[in-house]
Amino acid sequence: MSKKEFVPLNLLAKSAGISRQAVWKACQRGDWRGHALEVRVVQGKGGNAGKHYLVNLASLPPELQLRLKPIETTFEKVRSRLHAEAGTAEPIKARNA
Numbered sequence: 597m598s599k600k601e602f603v604p605l606n607l608l609a610k611s612a613g614i615s616r617q618a619v620w621k622a623c624q625r626g627d628w629r630g631h632a633l634e635v636r637v638v639q640g641k642g643g644n645a646g647k648h649y650l651v652n653l654a655s656l657p658p659e660l661q662l663r664l665k666p667i668e669t670t671f672e673k674v675r676s677r678l679h680a681e682a683g684t685a686e687p688i689k690a691r692n693a
Contacts, residue, residue: 602636602650603664611663623649631657 605623609616622628623635634652642648653661 600634601653603653605649605651607664608651608656608660612660619651620649623651628655629657631655 605616605619609619612619623633626633626635632655634655636650636652638648638650640646640648653664656664
């Protein structure tokens with residue numbers, strides 16, 4: 597992977613078939629089944645003082661990366677199709693209704 601791709605804990609938990617809390621604890625330890633996790637904390641809104649945790653996809657075990665890859669691929673295909681339909685190279689911005 598050339599660029600760093602990060603996934604939120606809820607998506608990671610769903611793909612791994614475990615609770616979000618179990619993933620959060622693994623992030624706190626910095627380890628997931630023998631793989632060192634690269635975790636990014638971003639500020640936002642909501643509980644836990646607005647902190648949101650994102651995990652680098654490349655730091656996860658290969659079998660979990662494969663489970664998450666189809667989700668990303670589908671998103672990229674949809675985004676590419678929307679750009680092609682609009683004839684733009686820039687991200688499509690929402691219009692004010």
